[in-house]
Amino acid sequence: MIDKLIGFDTVSRNSNMELIDFVADYLESHGISSTRVFNDDKTKANLYATVGPMIEGGIVLSGHTDVVPVEGQPWSTDPFTVVEKDGRLYGRGTSDMKSFSAIALSKVPEMIEKGLSSPIHFALSYDEEVGCIGAPRMIEQIAANLPRPRAVIVGEPTMMDIVSAHKxxxxxxxxxxxxxxxxxxxxxxxxxxxxxxxxxxxxxxxxxxxxxxxxxxxxxxxxxxxxxxxxxxxxxxxxxxxxxxxxxxxxxxxxxxxxxxxxxxxxxxxxxxxxxxxxxxxxxxxxxxxxxxxxPALNPEDSGEAEMLVRSLTGKNTASAVSYAAEAGQFQQAGFSTVLCGPGSIGVAHQPNEYIDIAQVKAAEEFMSKLIDRLSQ
Ligand SMILES: [Zn+2]
The missing domain is CATH 3.30.70.360 (Alpha-Beta Plaits)
Incomplete structure (x- = not known):
């Protein structure tokens, strides 16, 4: 799934529709319908979808589908083809942040098989890298149309650490x-x-x-x-x-x-x-x-639901603050408890030869499985 998503050249200036259509078809093949929320000229879309029962208390897994450009960067391999080397997967968006979404999507069969008692909502956005422009109109619809989720996890690359604040x-x-x-x-x-x-x-x-x-x-x-x-x-x-x-x-x-x-x-x-x-x-x-x-900035929440959940799933007891911005502040502004936690390193994001350690992929897979187990009880 990582390979598939990296293969779509979704640099922010391009349309992300092929990726969105691919995800919608994939979900459809598992019997899950999804909703697209388009930009004004309908060249790009957000997508949200729910696995499990349509009830309150679910978890939103949020990822942006766009990536930053590769021009002028000395890449050793094709940035839009995943290349595995020395325990790493190379490609634009491997860390920032298609792997998180890909791993979550790859777990859909497991979500269905286990039978979620609380829902998992996917929220995939466009135009994050050019100022978090796409997500707000999707967040508005999620707030209006979905049963209230109890937490949002934004899978920006944090090395699976918990980030509870961003500028x-x-x-x-x-x-x-x-x-x-x-x-x-x-x-x-x-x-x-x-x-x-x-x-x-x-x-x-x-x-x-x-x-x-x-x-x-x-x-x-x-x-x-x-x-x-x-x-x-x-x-x-x-x-x-x-x-x-x-x-x-x-x-x-x-x-x-x-x-x-x-x-x-x-x-x-x-x-x-x-x-x-x-x-x-x-x-x-x-x-x-x-x-x-x-x-908007992401404010640390006092015993926030999202942070407590991710702490219990990762076993990590600290949360940190980062100086890059993400869509987490927008989810929080809409009234949802939100943290960042995702595989890969922000240190390689936006760089030539961006990569993700396969160990990080495994850690994220394990995290998703624990989340699914938790929501299936
Ligand atoms: Zn990002």
Whole structure:
């Protein structure tokens, strides 16, 4: 099943429909119907399905079907073909995170054979890697249409450890519009690139403040809300004052920080401190900031149902916090007790020659069998 799922090139920019159809057919062959929740142009879909009785108290197993691109990465093998070597399976998505979904799906016959007394719900999403865009509309339907589950397990690669907290991510694009001029005529133009550089520096300063006030007990690494700029575009020539500059930045926030606080402060700085000066030269100057995606943080729950369940299944007594974001915060926001626990390592995710240790696959299989036994009692 891992081999099958890796074989679909579901890089986020592509359709995931072939994979979704494959999963739906597979489930159908075991007598299980599934529901697709499409994106607006129907090129991608989430899928959810229930094995076992349609009653409350079930467990949601959540996985994203998309993977990150492979271009520009020195892969030694075809990323979309699983290659087994030295106790590892290589391929894009082996760790992040098709193996979890594949292992869960491969256990459907076992779920049916044992006769679940509480249901297992599959929840497969699209567009996780581009800002957790796909899952919310599925979560909405799960909340509305399924008998209330008692816990959600998101199978991101944690080496089967329990992760009870993740940072949230707000992604933004800021576009500065100035006025073009010959680069010698600095008093006739407004350089959007140079304004952009100052604004990026303002973002860097906000992060430095967060670092300075960070709490040593904060479980995240680094233990504060980070603000970084990842892409800058602007200008057309070295001797032209640039009319436009845009940059993409993100705020990865700890659960106790409201990311909008930083956004509002940034916008106020632009409007009050920066723009008036630019408009003296170019009345048309503008600075526009748009939010591209907003993924809520996962808050650690106090004796949360999901964490207690996964503790009892794995025998692990600690839970940790991670600095990457996932769909877990979205499930939690919808009112479901949620943790992350899945096979593979985040350290190899998004990398060339991504792999999963076969020992991790075995650990996840064992975990699923224990879960099935628990839900069959
Ligand atoms: Zn992932």
């Amino acid at each position: 949230g991510i707000l992604t933004l694009v800021t576009t500065v519009t100035g006025r073009e001029a010959h680069s010698s005529l600095v008093e006739d133009g407004v350089s959007a690139v140079m304004v952009g550089a100052k604004l990026i520096s303002y973002i860097t300063d906000m992060m430095a403040e967060n670092k300075a006030r960070s709490d040593a007990d904060c479980p995240f690494s680094p233990p504060y809300t980070t603000l970084t700029c990842g892409v800058v575009n602007g200008g057309t020539a070295g001797n032209i004052i640039a009319r436009e500059c845009s940059f993409m930045w993100d705020i990865r926030h700890i659960p106790e920080d409201d990311p909008m606080m930083f956004v509002n402060r940034f916008i106020a700085h632009c409007d009050e401190e920066v723009l008036p000066g630019l408009r003296k030269i170019a009345p048309e100057a503008s600075i526009v900031t748009e939010i591209r995606s907003n993924v």
